[in-house]
Amino acid sequence: xxxxxxxxxxxxxxxxxxxxxxxxxxxxxxxxxxxxxxxxxxxxxxxxxxxxxxxxxxxxxxxxxxxxxxxxxxxxxxxxxxxxxxxxxxxxxxxxxxxxxxxxxxxxxxxxxxxxxxxxxxxxxxxxxxxxxxxxxxxxxxxxxxxxxxxxxxxxxxxxxxxxxxxxxxxxxxxxxxxxxxxxxxxxxxxxxxxxxxxxxxxxxxxxxxxxxxxxxxxxxxxxxxxxxxxxxxxxxxxxxxxxxx
Ligand SMILES: [Zn+2]
Numbered sequence: 001x002x003x004x005x006x007x008x009x010x011x012x013x014x015x016x017x018x019x020x021x022x023x024x025x026x027x028x029x030x031x032x033x034x035x036x037x038x039x040x041x042x043x044x045x046x047x048x049x050x051x052x053x054x055x056x057x058x059x060x061x062x063x064x065x066x067x068x069x070x071x072x073x074x075x076x077x078x079x080x081x082x083x084x085x086x087x088x089x090x091x092x093x094x095x096x097x098x099x100x101x102x103x104x105x106x107x108x109x110x111x112x113x114x115x116x117x118x119x120x121x122x123x124x125x126x127x128x129x130x131x132x133x134x135x136x137x138x139x140x141x142x143x144x145x146x147x148x149x150x151x152x153x154x155x156x157x158x159x160x161x162x163x164x165x166x167x168x169x170x171x172x173x174x175x176x177x178x179x180x181x182x183x184x185x186x187x188x189x190x191x192x193x194x195x196x197x198x199x200x201x202x203x204x205x206x207x208x209x210x211x212x213x214x215x216x217x218x219x220x221x222x223x224x225x226x227x228x229x230x231x232x233x234x235x236x237x238x239x240x241x242x243x244x245x246x
Contacts, residue, residue, distance in 0.1 A: 026097025028245055033093055034123040036103040036133035036199065037086035038209075039069035039079040040111050048112035056117050058201040059157035065115035070138030072221040081224050082134045083107035085212065088234035089134075093241070101126050120202035130168055130244060131207040132237060133199045136224065137214045143186030144217040146236070148172050149209035150193050151200035164206040168244050172208055175243030181236035182213065182220070206244075210237060 043052060043066050054065045069078035083104075090100045103119040104111075114122075123131040137147075150169040153162045173190045177183050183190045192211075194200070200207055212233045213220035223229030 027242065028093060029097030031097070031129045031245055032099045032101065032126050033241065034101045034103065034126065034128040034131035034205075035086045035089055035093075036119050036123075036131060037079070037082040037107070038133055038135040039066060039077075039082060040104060040113055041077060041079045041083075041107050042109045042111045043079065043113070044068040045109060045112065051112050051115075054115065056115075056198070058117070058196070058198040059154045060152075060195040060201060063116065063196070063198045065117075066113050070136065070215050072215045072225065073141075073218075074221070074225075076215075076221070076225050078136050078138075078215060080107055081136055081212075081215070081230070084227075084230045085134050085233045085237070088231050089132075089237050092234055092238045096238075096242070101128070116198035117202045120199050120204075120207070123207060124202075124204045128205040128207075130241060131203060131205055132172070132241065133207065133209040134237070135209055135211050136220075137211040138216050139186060139214040141214075141216045141218070143184065144214050144220045145182040145184040145186075145190070146176060146210060146212050147184040147187035147190040147192055149197055149200070149211065150191060151197060151203075151207075152193055152195040154195065154201060157201050158203075161204060161206055165200070165208060168206045169208045171244040172210060172237075172240035175240035176210075176236045178243075179236050179239035181233075181239075184211075184214075186214075210240075212237070 071077045148169045151158045
């Protein structure tokens with residue numbers, strides 16, 4: 001009898017171990033998360049000037065399709081940083097069971113966009129549980145660290161989702177800080193509230209922009225330009241999202 005029990009327990013362990021990973025190992029199972037790597041490497045290419053200058057009213061202000069983004073003092077482009085962090089973050093989120101959608105599929109000097117309203121449209125189309133737009137700031141060189149941009153309530157635009165946007169922003173800030181992300185030294189509470197961000201205003205799903213750091217600051221730039229540093233940013237963003245979905 002004892003032998004049979006031991007055998008059954010052993011069989012159970014084998015079956016359990018060989019089945020697909022159980023839910024408690026994949027806390028983001030069933031969640032659809034959109035990662036928006038800000039800008040595109042070709043946005044500054046003069047041949048895309050017409051596409052870049054297309055405009056739309058975003059509920060608060062008329063904004064253009066997209067912009068070039070910033071760079072480190074040595075010329076490492078924001079578009080490339082955002083792209084590399086996004087790919088690292090996708091891998092981490094998928095390992096936790098999430099379905100991940102990126103808003104662009106390349107980082108290329110011969111590509112432009114997509115426009116910010118189309119990026120928001122991707123999150124809306126897949127009914128994302130959360131969308132994080134990855135950017136980096138070009139702020140005063142003496143300041144460093146990450147901050148989060150949250151929309152304001154605009155009737156007919158953000159009013160249906162603003163409460164969850166606010167919770168997502170708060171959880172990103174506390175989760176990223178707890179995981180060790182250097183907090184912004186020049187944005188109070190690491191939170192900027194803006195009524196002008198098209199990515200946020202066109203979005204019907206919980207969305208925030210994270211400015212992961214300041215590309216003009218030498219300490220931040222040193223992190224941003226290494227694979228290990230880019231992985232750190234991805235892990236910090238993961239910590240924020242994990243807190244939101246806990
Ligand atoms: Zn940006």
